[in-house]
Amino acid sequence: MSAPSLDVSGLAFAYPDGHQALFGVDFSIERGERVALLGPNGAGKTTLVLHLNGILTGGAGDVRVAGLAVAKENLREIRRRVGIVFQDPDDQLFMPTVRDDVAFGPANLGISGSELDERVHEALGKVGMAEFVDRAPHHLSYGQRRRVAVATVLAMRPEILVLDEPSSNLDPASRRELADVLRSLDVTVLMVTHDLPYALELCPRSLVLSGGVIAHDAPTHELLAAEALLAQHRLELPFGFDPRATRTGAL
Amino acid sequence: MGAGHVHRLYRHGHTPVHRLPAHVKLVSLLAFVLVVVATPREAFWAFGAYAALLAGVAVTARLPLPFIVKRMVVEVPFVVFALLLPFLAAGPDVTVAGLSLSQEGLLAGWNILAKGTLGVVASILLAATTDARALLLALQRLRVPPVLVEITAFMVRYADVITGEMNRMKVARESRGFSGNVGRRLGVVATSAGALFIRSYERGERVHLAMLSRGYTGALPVLEVQQAQTVQWVGAALLPFSALVVSVVAWMTV
Numbered sequence: 001m002s003a004p005s006l007d008v009s010g011l012a013f014a015y016p017d018g019h020q021a022l023f024g025v026d027f028s029i030e031r032g033e034r035v036a037l038l039g040p041n042g043a044g045k046t047t048l049v050l051h052l053n054g055i056l057t058g059g060a061g062d063v064r065v066a067g068l069a070v071a072k073e074n075l076r077e078i079r080r081r082v083g084i085v086f087q088d089p090d091d092q093l094f095m096p097t098v099r100d101d102v103a104f105g106p107a108n109l110g111i112s113g114s115e116l117d118e119r120v121h122e123a124l125g126k127v128g129m130a131e132f133v134d135r136a137p138h139h140l141s142y143g144q145r146r147r148v149a150v151a152t153v154l155a156m157r158p159e160i161l162v163l164d165e166p167s168s169n170l171d172p173a174s175r176r177e178l179a180d181v182l183r184s185l186d187v188t189v190l191m192v193t194h195d196l197p198y199a200l201e202l203c204p205r206s207l208v209l210s211g212g213v214i215a216h217d218a219p220t221h222e223l224l225a226a227e228a229l230l231a232q233h234r235l236e237l238p239f240g241f242d243p244r245a246t247r248t249g250a251l
Numbered sequence: 252m253g254a255g256h257v258h259r260l261y262r263h264g265h266t267p268v269h270r271l272p273a274h275v276k277l278v279s280l281l282a283f284v285l286v287v288v289a290t291p292r293e294a295f296w297a298f299g300a301y302a303a304l305l306a307g308v309a310v311t312a313r314l315p316l317p318f319i320v321k322r323m324v325v326e327v328p329f330v331v332f333a334l335l336l337p338f339l340a341a342g343p344d345v346t347v348a349g350l351s352l353s354q355e356g357l358l359a360g361w362n363i364l365a366k367g368t369l370g371v372v373a374s375i376l377l378a379a380t381t382d383a384r385a386l387l388l389a390l391q392r393l394r395v396p397p398v399l400v401e402i403t404a405f406m407v408r409y410a411d412v413i414t415g416e417m418n419r420m421k422v423a424r425e426s427r428g429f430s431g432n433v434g435r436r437l438g439v440v441a442t443s444a445g446a447l448f449i450r451s452y453e454r455g456e457r458v459h460l461a462m463l464s465r466g467y468t469g470a471l472p473v474l475e476v477q478q479a480q481t482v483q484w485v486g487a488a489l490l491p492f493s494a495l496v497v498s499v500v501a502w503m504t505v
Contacts (some may be wrong), residue, residue: 107472
């Protein structure tokens, strides 16, 4: 049996100013799973995400990606294995054209020439953006930019895709299009969000990060049905949304 | 390679000027500007000849005159400075239309105006026939220090994003009834500028994180190497070479 895609154990971290964000986080994600990481603002979600590819290090604990420890000597391979899609696509897309941006990651891995072109086309094809390859990112709609942002990390053929608030600022159609894309991918997904219906739609399993620890780890539909538990962690369902009445594609 | 509509200065076309590789055009532009700057200012006819050369490029590139003239507005501050010089400079005076003007100032003003205008027009021609991405690749090709290329690339990419943010702040200010005397206005606008700076700075940090996350180690990868044929170098050299001939003649006759 292969090592889990992501294995986090005893992860603790305090910022240099003394503010402690994580107090011993433990969880594990098997290959091919789609898992939501839920939690209120300030729970430490972003801090946790930045540990997954070694941007933040230095606290206690251990992070392993498909068996490989996140450590200085492995950073190059770790950053290939962990594809983080940041919340604002304008932060993620910094090159003059979509092509250059999608090529940025694999080129950093030393890929060039026709193989690089192939990677770019493959990644853009997976998110349905192949015909926009020569466009400038700022001439795309927000939803299109978000999908290109996903392609920029898919081009690195990651072990695990980490999405930070993937549904934020998307209109309902773009939201559904992105969900279709994510469902079609053959890759492990960790989705950081407080969009609970989106978590239910896409992720069979959810983790609740609260107060710097994993407070709950359960099937998403069970978690969302437990109103008191949600309220305890400042998580709320939108008005009129009943998770028990929803058939999800995740199940 | 069509890189989309990256920049407003660019005018799409399929002329010989458009087809020249960007790094060749860049070298040609630089050489032309150096020759122009090295021309004695008293050789008035030479500057007419330079202008004619640029006009030839513009016609070849099928750029309409109004397109070029509109973009020359960027030069206005220098024009103002050049126009002030005849009034400010010292030395023997000449009387023109009842005004006492410094001879030295007139020459200095003319010098700035003529050479500046030629440089600006030449740059407009380059920008109009070369898209921003190709220009960036050209800088990379010409071994400009990577940091400078990256700064330029980010400027191209984020100019619109930051202008958008600035406009949203302006709308937000005015939607809340922003008015008042000039002093108060200046204060508020200055504060907004500060806020914009901090936002841009924070965005820079987030972009850097995103870059690190995709394996950035301090240098943008070279994504495409531009190749030029000898005939293209020769074609692009026509402009600076003709200018050089003009300049040499100007030096011999002054």
